[in-house]
Amino acid sequence: xxxxxxxxxxxxxxxxxxxxxxxxxxxxxxxxxxxxxxxxxxxxxxxxxxxxxxxxxxxxxxxxxxxxxxxxxxxxxxxxxxxxxxxxx
Amino acid sequence: xxxxxxxxxxxxxxxxxxxxxxxxxxxxxxxxxxxxxxxxxxxxxxxxxxxxxxxxxxxxxxxxxxxxxxxxxxxxxxxxxxxxxxxxxxxxxxxxxxxxxxxxxxxxxxxxxxxxxxxxxxxxxxxxxxxxxxxxxxxxxxxxxxxxxxxxxxxxxxxxxxxxxxxxxxxxxxxxxxxxxxxxxxxxxxxxxxxxxxxxxxxxxxxxxxxxxxxxxxxxxxxxxxxxxxxxxxxxxxxxxxxxxxxxxxxxxxxxxxxxxxxxxxxxxxxxxxxxxxxxxxxxxxxxxxxxxxxxxxxxxxxxxxxxxxxxxxxxxxxxxxxxxxxxxxxxxxxxxxxxxxxxxxxxxxxxxxxxxxxxxxxxxxxxxxxxxxxxxxxxxxxxxxxxxxxxxxxxxxxxxxxxxxxxxxxxxxxxxxxxxxxxxxxxxxxxxxxxxxxxxxxxxxxxxxxxxxxxxxxxxxxxxxxxxxxxxxxxxxxxxxxxxxxxxxxxxxxxxxxxxxxxxxxxxxxxxxxxxxxxxxxxxxxxxxxxxxxxxxxxxxxxxxxxxxxxxxxxxxxxxxxxxxxxxxxxxxxxxxxxxxxxxxxxxxxxxxxxxxxxxxxxxxxxxxxxxxxxx
Numbered sequence: 001x002x003x004x005x006x007x008x009x010x011x012x013x014x015x016x017x018x019x020x021x022x023x024x025x026x027x028x029x030x031x032x033x034x035x036x037x038x039x040x041x042x043x044x045x046x047x048x049x050x051x052x053x054x055x056x057x058x059x060x061x062x063x064x065x066x067x068x069x070x071x072x073x074x075x076x077x078x079x080x081x082x083x084x085x086x087x088x089x
Numbered sequence: 090x091x092x093x094x095x096x097x098x099x100x101x102x103x104x105x106x107x108x109x110x111x112x113x114x115x116x117x118x119x120x121x122x123x124x125x126x127x128x129x130x131x132x133x134x135x136x137x138x139x140x141x142x143x144x145x146x147x148x149x150x151x152x153x154x155x156x157x158x159x160x161x162x163x164x165x166x167x168x169x170x171x172x173x174x175x176x177x178x179x180x181x182x183x184x185x186x187x188x189x190x191x192x193x194x195x196x197x198x199x200x201x202x203x204x205x206x207x208x209x210x211x212x213x214x215x216x217x218x219x220x221x222x223x224x225x226x227x228x229x230x231x232x233x234x235x236x237x238x239x240x241x242x243x244x245x246x247x248x249x250x251x252x253x254x255x256x257x258x259x260x261x262x263x264x265x266x267x268x269x270x271x272x273x274x275x276x277x278x279x280x281x282x283x284x285x286x287x288x289x290x291x292x293x294x295x296x297x298x299x300x301x302x303x304x305x306x307x308x309x310x311x312x313x314x315x316x317x318x319x320x321x322x323x324x325x326x327x328x329x330x331x332x333x334x335x336x337x338x339x340x341x342x343x344x345x346x347x348x349x350x351x352x353x354x355x356x357x358x359x360x361x362x363x364x365x366x367x368x369x370x371x372x373x374x375x376x377x378x379x380x381x382x383x384x385x386x387x388x389x390x391x392x393x394x395x396x397x398x399x400x401x402x403x404x405x406x407x408x409x410x411x412x413x414x415x416x417x418x419x420x421x422x423x424x425x426x427x428x429x430x431x432x433x434x435x436x437x438x439x440x441x442x443x444x445x446x447x448x449x450x451x452x453x454x455x456x457x458x459x460x461x462x463x464x465x466x467x468x469x470x471x472x473x474x475x476x477x478x479x480x481x482x483x484x485x486x487x488x489x490x491x492x493x494x495x496x497x498x499x500x501x502x503x504x505x506x507x508x509x510x511x512x513x514x515x516x517x518x519x520x521x522x523x524x525x526x527x528x529x530x531x532x533x534x535x536x537x538x539x540x541x542x543x544x545x546x547x548x549x550x551x552x553x554x555x556x557x558x559x560x561x562x563x564x565x566x567x568x569x570x571x572x573x574x575x576x577x578x579x580x581x582x583x584x585x586x587x588x589x590x591x592x593x594x595x596x597x598x599x600x601x602x603x604x605x606x607x608x609x610x611x612x613x614x615x616x617x618x619x620x621x622x623x624x625x626x627x628x629x630x631x632x633x634x635x636x637x638x639x640x641x642x643x644x645x646x647x648x649x650x651x652x653x654x655x656x657x658x659x660x661x662x663x664x665x666x667x668x669x670x671x672x673x674x675x676x677x678x679x680x681x682x683x684x685x686x687x688x689x690x691x692x693x694x695x696x697x698x699x700x701x702x703x704x705x706x
Binding site: 028052056061078 | 363364365367368370487492495496499500503504507583584586587588589590591592593594595596597598599600601603606607609610611612613614615
């Protein structure tokens with residue numbers, strides 16, 4: 001018996017799909033709060049003087065890595081041989 | 090009485106590796122229903138022997154030793170470093186044993202136990218001979234786990250895997266022989282103080298490092314890892330993710346602490362593994378490349394070589410064994426239940442599965458939960474076990490003033506979050522229309538299994554693995570107390586927490602922006618592509634050509650033999666000018682005339698000539 005509502009419930013629930021975004025926003029807020037309160041004036045490396053460095057670095061590193069991987073997968077991916085069976089015996 | 094004491098002492102000092110190996114030999118004799126309990130009982134027994142029984146030790150370090158010729162063989166040594174590694178191996182054997190409870194195939198269980206025996210034997214070895222023997226046991230037994238799938242592809246993959254490890258074993262043996270010749274001792278001795286530039290003047294050390302490099306997956310020797318692990322059996326991959334590379338990391342910590350070249354090798358591994366994981370389309374291949382990236386952290390820390398860095402490498406190996414085995418369990422459970430690990434198929438396949446089987450929606454959520462605990466652990470989120478070791482390594486590298494290395498490792502950590510923490514779950518659980526269209530769905534599914542039938546034991550294994558990630562993440566002191574060096578480290582401070590939260594959230598926002606462009610169906614080429622392309626040529630030169638020569642030689646020898654047999658089997662036929670066979674077809678024809686008559690006539694003429702000459706003279 002096909003029950004389409006199962007996948008739809010899991011798939012289309014706005015709470016379920018948007019939750020990670022809210023968690024990420026909360027995590028960024030907590031991180032920035034820590035940086036500008038408890039870690040104010042703390043500097044063990046040169047980049048500690050740059051405000052919100054780790055948030056920016058996270059974003060820039062992600063752009064660089066994802067960009068490299070998108071380009072690399074175009075160059076290095078080849079068509080899969082037909083009839084390849086993944087399932088183990 | 091003295092003999093009894095000796096026997097008792099021998100039993101309580103039985104090396105855990107021997108317990109596993111002896112237990113493996115008994116498995117064929119056991120009924121099927123007892124094989125899985127026995128498989129789990131053995132690591133429990135080995136853990137008991139490891140932690141509680143060796144009360145009579147030869148020294149703080151050595152538990153069992155023999156003298157052979159001029160050498161002291163130490164098959165069982167134990168300190169914090171070796172105990173922590175072997176404990177992690179045995180814990181994975183227990184959780185993996187639960188995960189594979191339903192699989193009563195004696196061959197796979199025996200291979201797994203020998204494999205684990207090899208890994209535990211390596212980390213408890215005090216001499217090169219023991220190390221090498223267990224190293225090879227590990228290589229051969231793990232190959233059987235790849236061949237365990239039984240299909241043609243896993244046969245080829247297993248052969249490539251074996252070739253790499255035979256090469257590594259050969260290099261290691263050569264290095265050991267050179268070192269033993271130079272030092273006269275077979276005991277494991279640290280090469281601390283040697284730098285990368287000293288390697289060329291110490292060929293033995295260089296060869297040992299190269300041998301270990303194969304198992305530790307240093308590029309370009311890493312391709313066996315991403316080639317073999319995705320093709321290993323569902324349960325075999327869980328053990329493989331934990332044992333081979335981490336036993337090599339143990340050897341690096343033991344023998345090569347502070348070797349500067351390892352810092353740069355580790356950084357290459359971290360970035361290389363991260364980028365290739367981002368490019369891959371296969372769930373378990375992404376996890377395999379992710380192993381390479383995580384090994385990069387450990388190798389970099391070993392290269393730094395400070396006490397905190399070595400503690401960090403050890404703690405990270407321990408954490409990695411736990412969360413990576415959990416991730417491979419979830420990948421295996423997905424493969425078991427829906428028949429595919431391709432990200433381009435998983436979304437649609439899971440949709441079909443949840444539509445066909447109402448129970449599967451709930452099971453899929455559980456799988457997602459287990460997976461995310463492992464994925465967030467490896468990403469270094471606070472309160473999970475990756476966080477207790479990754480910041481320790483980064484901080485130790487910073488203390489050693491490798492600031493560029495620090496930033497590269499933080500970038501690799503961001504990449505880990507992108508591929509394992511975001512890409513895999515997004516394309517598996519959140520995308521429902523990502524079918525590659527490369528082949529009909531039904532072909533990729535096991536027609537026998539209805540969706541959602543993930544056995545209880547698999548869930549139990551994953552549940553215990555996830556619990557351990559949480560427990561060690563919340564109470565890191567359990568691991569810290571077992572680390573080799575007494576260095577105080579507090580992970581729950583504002584700085585590492587802020588660093589982790591900010592980098593991961595920054596990466597998350599970018600992923601949301603770029604997520605739809607990250608999937609390229611297909612097979613990823615790696616550094617072994619040229620090697621694989623030349624393999625047919627190598628085969629022609631070294632296998633087919635000699636084989637053709639042997640075949641030709643065989644033909645010539647056989648033809649000659651046939652001729653000799655035909656000629657000598659009836660010498661009287663020589664004197665008969667007409668063979669009986671030929672008489673029936675062409676009697677008295679010139680073709681039927683054999684040379685034997687010429688010989689007879691020649692002999693008569695020769696005799697006449699000799700007699701004539703004799704009479705004349």
